[in-house]
Amino acid sequence: MGFTSAWGISAHPDPVIARLAPRLLPAIEADREAPGARARWDAWRRAPLPDHRTWYGGGTGGGTATADREAIESFRYLTAPGTRVDELCAGVRDPDFYVVDDLWDGQDLDHIFVSVHAKDYAVTSLFHAVGPARAALLPGWCGNFLLTADETRRALPRVEAALAFRPAERAAAEDKDWLYYAAGEESVLDGPLRVWRAAVRDGLGLCGVALHLG
Template structure:
């Protein structure tokens, strides 16, 4: 069965972040606080998966657990699709009207941007990223405060970059930003512009 997913990090004023909070924050917390989510996170932290090219020889349960961990969460999915709250839809209420320098958007068929990013950078770097598996709401002050950790997670030496690129399996269109580049760019721009950030991973269909 096919699907299309999207992961976006968009920059907003603190007033807009405050408006988004009652819609998104309870759903984010419901996904992150679920016992299965925490179990999967700790499992991946303890036993990172090998290179994805070898997954046919890997414990399938561990691979499935990692996919379930990094796929869009059910509660965030439902609220962003207007199911939980018919007055709210992420495309219209969060992403529409964003200038290019104020958003990173990664859309893929039959794949998940956060899954590929987390596999590419590994659990130690992924643990430095705020929020839960690509989902977060941060005020301008919180985004600035988190920037050093995000830079630590997404800045690479040449050998580290080559390894991360080899482990990022997503296909990109010409001039499309990768998951290794776009998030840090938007984060730095938001910090310079005194803006907050909204990160959301969802199914679009």
Template sequence: MGFTSAWAISSHADETVGGLAPHLLPAMEADRAHPDAARRWRAWQREPLPDYRTWYAPDSENVPARVDIASIESFRALTEPGRHLDEVCGGTADPSFHALDDVWEGQSDDSMFISVHSKEYAVSSLFHAIGPRRAAQLPGWCGTFLFTSEEVRDSLPLVERALTFTPAERAAAEAQDWLDYDEREESVLDGPLRVWRAAADQGLGLCGVAMHVC
């Protein structure tokens, strides 16, 4: 079954962050506290997945090659949009609130990073590309967070360590980022750090959400 997903990081004044908090923070915490979340995180930290091109046999999407299919599915479940936040952002939990209108509306290209893909999850590709050690340095939970301007400034060094690469590290990460980009799109390896730095410089907070668009 096909789907389209979006992962976005948007910049907001602290007053707006405060208004978003009652809608988003409980859902974010519920996804993080899911009974399987910590188990899946520990499993991936303990045994990172190898080159994604070895995950499945060449002629089948359902037959594992050198990787236990349970490990692949556990990682995908870890990094796909969490159910609670997905429902909130999509308007299912509360029809009066929707990420498109209440979080992303009015954002400029400079103040926002968004990655939209069919049958793929941007956070999954980013986390696989950078690996569990770097991913563990990223604040929030699997690409989702709601931070005030002070929290953005305080966390910027962590994000810089996680998403700054030597040329060799960059090449290795790009080889494991399986998303397709056109000339107008920004890589998951670039956009988050750009927006984080801009928000810290401008005294803004940040909201990171992942959801199914359709």
């Protein structure tokens, strides 16, 4: 069965962040503490996955070992939208809150990055592209976070360390990012850092969420 997912990062004044906090922060923490979540994270950090073109029997290997398939599925489950955040942001748990309408719609383009994909997850591709050491520098849990303006500013050096690349590093990350981008569409390797820097420049906080759109 197909699905469409989105990962968005949007910048907001602190009063908006404060209104979001009672909803979003418990949902992020619930996904972080969900059974098996930390074990999946630790497994990926210990053993980053092979080239995505070898997954599921692709490439020249003639197949994927059972252990490798289990590691791949564990990683994909880890980096898919977390159940609690997904339900919250899609209006399942709170019909008075839907992230697309309440946070993204009409947002100044300088202060938002949204990556939408059919049958794929932006966070999954980003994390595979940058690897666990860089992914661990990003705040929150697997693409979901809520930060005040001060927290956003203080996190910027770590985010720059995660998402700023030398030319060879950039080429390697692009080779590992399997997502398709239409003409003019921003890559997951570019959009998050752009919005982060804009938020710091303008004294805003940040909300990052991943969810299923359908």
